[in-house]
Amino acid sequence: MRHPLVPDLLIDPAGDGRRRTRSLLRRALLSVTALLLAYALWPYATLWRLDAAARSTDLERLAALVDLEAVRGELKRKLNKDRTSSIDRLSDPFIRWVEEGVAALGSEAVDRLVTLEWVRERLLDEGASTSREGFIGRLTGARFDGPTTFRLTIGPRDAVPVHMRLRLSGNAWRVSTVYY
Numbered sequence: 001m002r003h004p005l006v007p008d009l010l011i012d013p014a015g016d017g018r019r020r021t022r023s024l025l026r027r028a029l030l031s032v033t034a035l036l037l038a039y040a041l042w043p044y045a046t047l048w049r050l051d052a053a054a055r056s057t058d059l060e061r062l063a064a065l066v067d068l069e070a071v072r073g074e075l076k077r078k079l080n081k082d083r084t085s086s087i088d089r090l091s092d093p094f095i096r097w098v099e100e101g102v103a104a105l106g107s108e109a110v111d112r113l114v115t116l117e118w119v120r121e122r123l124l125d126e127g128a129s130t131s132r133e134g135f136i137g138r139l140t141g142a143r144f145d146g147p148t149t150f151r152l153t154i155g156p157r158d159a160v161p162v163h164m165r166l167r168l169s170g171n172a173w174r175v176s177t178v179y180y
Contacts, residue, residue, distance in 0.1 A: 043150040043166055046173040047142065051134040054123040059116045067169060070176040072114045078179070079110070093160055094180045114178075122162045122178050123154065149176075 046065065053061035079098065098109070123135045140161060141153035148168040155161035165177035 043173050051136045054120050055134045062116050062120055066119050066175040071178050072110050074177045075110050075114060119178055
């Protein structure tokens, strides 16, 4: 006789409760595995969209994938020695670029120099004759830094690679840090 307060899983008149429990656990495990796999692949899908946007001449496509204020904010924090930043060690060419910008533009250098076009140039091979080549083929590193950050290295490590960080913002991954 079925009791109204006892779930069906605990009542096993036919003896198949263990089978039903194993089936439910198997489905739950498959669901969790599928969700984890989808989450792990999500930033890579964003990289494909970012690559297509960089190769495109339409900066609106790129703007949807780049948090320009976050990129500028990270650079400003790195340049301000009293604040912490997620940017690692800067390359000599990058430091020279910043020094030239500050000399020419003063304190507004980062806001005026760090544009979507600048981000696009960092993504694309500066030596390429066209922008058709994109950056996917030049990726030398792509990994999670944490549950909501994904780090990229573009270009050979023995030269001056470009480093980028994607951050999960709302329901989308967006570029939040760019330096070389």
